[in-house]
Structure formats: structure tokens, C-alpha cells
Amino acid sequence: ETGVTQSPTHLIKTRGQQVTLRCSSQSGHNTVSWYQQALGQGPQFIFQYYREEENGRGNFPPRFSGLQFPNYSSELNVNALELDDSALYLCASSQSGQRHNEQFFGPGTRLTVL
């Protein structure tokens, strides 16, 4: 059984640019959630994908978008980057229907916007 992986590990972008972050879910999991964790704060829910469709969204603007693929891996896209987007982006996978709430986290992608 493989764990949750994310790529890249670190990323530096400038204001106005676009970024794509990737997440591979844990084997056997069909649900991926994305979180933004600013320095010194708790993770904030961005959105969740279940069977390739968005299944809930937090208080984030439309320039945050995502995808889930048939193999349940997922992408987070952020357009028109702002300085405040600098954070650790975490994805978590879970298995809906079987103790579905348990989420297992990847190592995160550290995004810095200059």
C-alpha cells in the first residue's frame, strides 16, 4: 500500500502567474481533499473531489480550481497568484463509504509567491 504523494515539494512563483500542484491518493482511496495551510495556522479546506467531481468547496475564490482523474489522482490549479497564496498546500485522501472521514495527508507543496 502506497501513501499519499505530492509534487512538487517546493515552488516559487511571481504574482499573476498560474500554478498546478499534483497529488496521488493512497492506494484504495477514491476521495481527495485539498487544504491551504498558512504559516502558524491550521489547514483551511479548499475543496474535495470524489469520483472525478467536486464534492464540497470551502471559502476560496474561483481562481482556485481542481481536477480528479480516473485513477483518483488530483490537481489543484491556482490562477492569477497573489502574495497571500504563499502557503503549504496539503492534499489528503480517504475512502468514501468506509470510515470515510479518515483522511491521510501527503507531505505538502510549499508555494512561495513573490
Next chain:
Amino acid sequence: GENVEQHPSTLSVQEGDSAVIKCTYSDSASNYFPWYKQELGKRPQLIIDIRSNVGEKKDQRIAVTLNKTAKHFSLHITETQPEDSAVYFCAASGDSNYQLIWGAGTKLIIKP
């Protein structure tokens, strides 16, 4: 929507003593309450969780209690050790909404 408050923000205890971290939630529909430990620069790791049909759960030195009526839950760590030093987060979610809503975190410092 759900709101989770966590206290204290920092907790310093002597090695060997107990530590208690408390959280309150607002949405009575929430039914799942995990606790995560996050060491500096690392991913959050689930350490214990509790569901709303249970009032208490224990795993070795760690226990969680849930009071559904008062809408609060607590993490108890006994016989604290240096490796318990980390930031601890509580969270809540429900069946109709799989979002995990997180507390702001508690930095636990174990003094030798």
C-alpha cells in the same frame, strides 16, 4: 457553517505530566472528531479520532473525550515525553459534508 475553536494556543508542561487540549464546535450535525499531530515541516498525522456515538476513546497514553451536549471534545496526553512536542490540531466533520474544519492548533512544549 462549522466553526472549531481550540485552546490553549500554547501549552508548556513538565516531562511526565499530563497535557489537555480543548476544542469546541458549532455544528450539531458534526459526528467525526480527529486529532492531528504536526511536527515542524511535516505533514499532519492522525493520532486519534472519535465519533459521536462514543464518549471516550483511549490509545495508550492518548485519550479523547467528547461531550455532544456541550459540543466540546478534548485531547488528553498522559506521561508526556519530549517526542510529544509538536503542534496539535483538532478538527470536525459530518456525514453530509466531508470537509474537515480545523482548529487553530496548540503548540505543545515538553520541558525536560
